[in-house]
Amino acid sequence: MSAVLKDALKCHLCSKFFHEPVTLECSHSFCHHCIDGYWSTKVPDTDYTCPTCSRGYPHKPRLTLNMELAAQVKPYTGAAVSTPMQMCEACSVHPASKMCATCDMNYCDKDLQVHKKRNHVIVDLGMCVQELQCRExxxxYKFFCQEDETMVCTICKLMGYHEHHSVITLDQAYENVMKSLHEDTSKRADLIKRVTELEKKYYTRKSELKDLIHQRVQKLDQDREEIIKLVTKITDTKKEELNKQFEEKDSALKKIIFNLNNKKTTLQKDKESMETELRTKEPIIFLLKCKELQQRLKITINGATAEADEADITECCPIDEEDSCTLEGIKCSIWRQLSGQTPTVDENSVHEQLLLSKDLRKVTLTEVSQPYPNQQGRFDSLYHALGAEQLNKERHYWEVDVSQADHCCVGVAAISISRKQKDGACSLGRKSDSWCLEKSNGNLSAWHDGCERPLNVAAIPHRLGLFLDFQKGKLIFCRTDTMMFLHTFQGNFKKQLYPAIELMGSDGSVSFCQM
Incomplete structure (x- = not known):
């Protein structure tokens, strides 16, 4: 550091590096004990002056340690930066504890009591008095303006800017602010309590959600394993069925081949005999044997041709056009295992001419009315019955036996389906609130909203499988013997759905199958 800068860190009175430096309002700095000793020699009733610029101060300036200057001097003196103890300016014996801003003097606790009784402004040591005074x-400050929310002096209140404002004492303002802060503190305490409770709920909910997700992931893994086992089992079963079919048809074909080989051997012998006869040169001998040979060849050829006919081979070993070893068939098998259920008939919906079995799964059309109680939800015009279980889950699969009915409908219906003749009741599938497959005169057809779609099937199955995916709006009908799809309805299911049955004609029965 240059000599000029070092000189700037030295006291003008002792010419040494500052020790506990203080700075006057004129910006000149001195050691605390140097300036204090300098002023102790002044002539009474004269101003306190700056030794450097001679600026006068009517009252003894407050000497406060210049922390920044003390820090700059520390590397040269090695002295710790500390605030010098300020003594009571009344007794000069005890350390000062507070400052009387009214008198601008530091006092100990004993000498401070007189100033408190006089209601002087008491503040902490070192506090700037100007901050407590009106700048104008x-x-x-003696009062508090409620309109401007600021402290004001007596002059401001009586004749200044705040003359006509709502003004209260500082004590009143203090009490009001403290009361407001206490209320805010109480509110914040309540909010902190609520936030803490919400935080606990959050972590509790997070833990519950984590456990739930973990359980569902485990369930998905388990379901995946079950589905893999199920698909493996189904495909293995289908493979065994196909191998069995092949063995049966292969055995039949082997019998045909065996017979054809025998005929082929016979034909070969006859051919050789004929070639031998053709080498005969004598006409009389040739003609004698020719008639017998021609008769025998005619019988052999006719017999071999009939048994070797390709149509006979096709009839003996027909190839099924419908194959259950498709993706659709496997899907139906999986649905049967995972979503299979056994519906029961709602006793309060069944028509009075439908006899309901004790297990509530079979309805039979009779000529005699049953003594059912009169219910608002009972069908009274057509031979309908609804299932008791609502189809409200994601997926459902059930089967219906239609082998004992020549004319019937099976499917699903919304709870809003018309049940009374006066309300325009009609067969299943004739309106927008029902979907069905109708069996009639050896034919099958799909019905919905009055639209019929005939189905091309070789033979009507005894049992029909129904798969409902409520979320995706899909209703699938399939055969239960081959698990082949018969028809698929695609829609938007919004209302509650139930299994539905309808019998037509004069007799017959339909039943929900035990799964």
Missing amino acids: HSEF
Whole structure:
């Protein structure tokens, strides 16, 4: 550091590096004990002056340690930066504890009591008095303007800017602010409590959600394993069925081949005999044997041709056009295992001419009315019955036996389906609130909203499988013997759905199958 800068860190009175430096309002700095000793020799009733610029101060300036300057001097003196103890300016014996801003003097606790009784402004040591005074009138703040929310002096209140404002004492303002802060603190305490409770709920909910997700992931893994086992089992079963079919048809073909080989051997012998006869040169001998040979060849050829006919081979070993070893068939098998259920008939919906079995799964059309109680939800015009279980889950699969009915409908219906003749009741599938497959005169057809779609099937199955995916709006009908799809309805299911049955004609029965 240059000599000029070092000189700037030295006291003008002792010419040494500052020790506990203090700075006057004129910006000149001195050691605390140097300036204090300098002023102790002044002539009474004269101003306190700056030794450097001679600026006068009517009252003894407050000497506060210049922390920044002390820090700069520390590397040269090695002295710790500390605030010098300020003594009571009344007794000069005890350390000062507070400052009387009204008198601008530091006092110990004993000498401070007189100033408290006089209601002087008491503040902490080292506090700037100007902060407690009105900038305009240099008077201590005595009041608080509620409109501007600021402290004001007596002059401001009586004749200044705040003359006509709502003004209260500082004690009143203090009490009001403290009360408001206490209320805010109480509110914040309540909010902190609520936030803490919500935080606990959050972590509790997070833990529950984590456990739930973990359980569902485990369930998905288990379901995946079950589905893999199920698909493997189904495909293995289908393979065994196909191998069995092949063995049966192969055995039949082997019998045909065996017979054809025998005929082929016979034909070969006859051919050789004929070639031998053709080598005969004598006409009389040839003609004698020719008639017998021609008769025998005619019988052999006719017999071999009939048994070797390709149509006979096709009839003996027909190839099924419908194959259950398709993706659709496997899907139906999986649905049967995972979503299979056994519906029961709703006793309060069944028509009075439908006899309901004790297990509530079979309805039979009779000529005699049953003594059912009169219910608002009972069908009274057509031979309908609804299932008791609502189809409200994601997926459902059930089967219906239609082998004992020549004319019937099976499917699903919304709860809003018309049940009374006066309400325009009609067969299943004739309106938008029902979907069905109709069996009639050896034919099958799909019905919905009055639209019929005939189905091309070689033979009507005894049992029909129904798969409902409520979320995706899909209703699938399939055969239960081959698990082949018969028809698929695609829609948007919004209302509650139930299994539905309808019998037509004069007799017959339909039943929900035990799964």
